[in-house]
Amino acid sequence: MLDPRLVEEQPEIVRDTLRRRHSDPSLFADLERVVGLCDRRRALIGEIDGLRGRRNSLSREIGAMMKAGRASDAEAAKAEVHTGHERTAALEQELAALEVERDTILMSLPNLLHDEVPEGAREEDNPVVRTWGTPGVYAFEPQSHVDVGGPLGLDLERATRLTGTRFAVLKGGLARLERAIINYFLDLHTTEHGYTEVMVPYMVHRKILEGTGQLPKFEQDLFRLADPLNGSDTFLVPTAEVPVTNLHREEILEEAELPIRYACFTPCFRAEAGSAGRDVRGVLRQHQFHKIELVWITTPEQSEAAHQALVGHAEACLQGLGLPYRVVHHCGGEVSNGAARCYDLEVWLPSQGKYREVSSCSTFRDFQARRMQLRYRTAEADGKKGKIRLAHTLNGSGLAVGRTLVAILENFQQADGSVIVPEPLRKWVGADRLVP
Secondary structure, eight states: OOOHHHHOOOOOHHHHHHHHHHHHHHHHHHHHHHHHHHHHHHHHHHHHHHHHHHHHHHHHHHHHHHHOOHHHHHHHHHHHHHHHHHHHHHHHHHHHHHHHHHHHHHTTTTOOOOOOOOOOGGGGGGEEEESSOOOOOSSOOOOOOHHOOOOOTTTTHHHHHHHHSOEEEEEHHHHHHHHHHHHHHIIIIIISSOOOOOOOOSSEEEHHHHTOOTTTTTTGOBBBBBOOBTTEEEOOOOTTTTHHHGTTTEEEGGGGOSSSEEEEEEEEEEOOOOOTSOSSSSSSSSSSSEEEEEEEOOOOTHHHHHHHHHHHHHHHHHHHHTTOOOOOOOOTTTTTTOEEEEEEEEEEEETTEEEEEEEEEEEEEHHHHHHHTTTEEEOOOBOOOOOOOOOOOEEEEEHHHHHHHHHHHHHHTTTSSSSSGGGGGHHHHSSSEOOO
């Protein structure tokens, strides 16, 4: 959530972000409504403070009037105090309702963009930062992951019988390959990159999704339980970002504890609302998929370097597997609602002849922390107690497991239908190639 004080005092900064994001006109109207509410709020507080000051002054004078025998003046003062009290109560009620409306609108406004986010409105406007690896050259027509994976254990037909479209069943070596990818990513991040592995619930309450910004804007993309759980609306997690970033909600951490880095494996559940007709064949866009999520909690001073490190850690996964990829910098129109800046890692898919997203690495600055009241205390200096400040949060996929499996099947396919298993995965797969 944006800082209400910034919106009140510098609305032009928010307008500029909305322009750079190519936002819907309704968001500009929402911003103007918030500015108007802030103006009214300031006037209300001023009047309330004035009434309280007058009430306190009269209360002191009433005793003196009574002692001086000025009973009529004292009664008039009491009447004014009573009227002021009623007026104050009415104004406080209006103020409370106004603040609820203001905060509700603020929850729908996107984060401020980083100054270095490039201009642009759509995916095609995202500049390429760098590429790694060279796409393979095949002596045969490379097949899609569906055609390669079918004989190896990718069973979409039986998955459809179980749950309908956008689900998959993996069998045999292909199931072991998916598990191997999970193990490799977790071991890489925990042993080489310094992350602490965590396991979290796969269901969260509404306020947890509000904390990371999926709600209220993206409820149509979530799976909600039909009945409340433990007294609250509950949803299946769309990504481990949600429970992991909220692990320290409403806490005050010590500066010396930061940065905190977590790596977490979860299944992810997404309704994929509005994606009809996109990637319907295969496992690129699923209602349920596996992902390793990397989450950072930092000070504001640490977050810029942390973002670059996060991208590098995700890149290390692809480099270790020998998969060609590129890094793109999201333009203003492509940055997600809650992020201030985002880089995508896109892996090469031979059957499509193009790069496809396998990781998004975002910095949110204090946008999420303000929603979940995630704070830290600065170090003591000159004998003075540290100040309480909002932390910064970052997250990225390290990586999406299903899409990594797709990339392995396509990039390492052989003419005989077999698939070479990348060396780091062989100890878990138990073979150097998958054979139909």
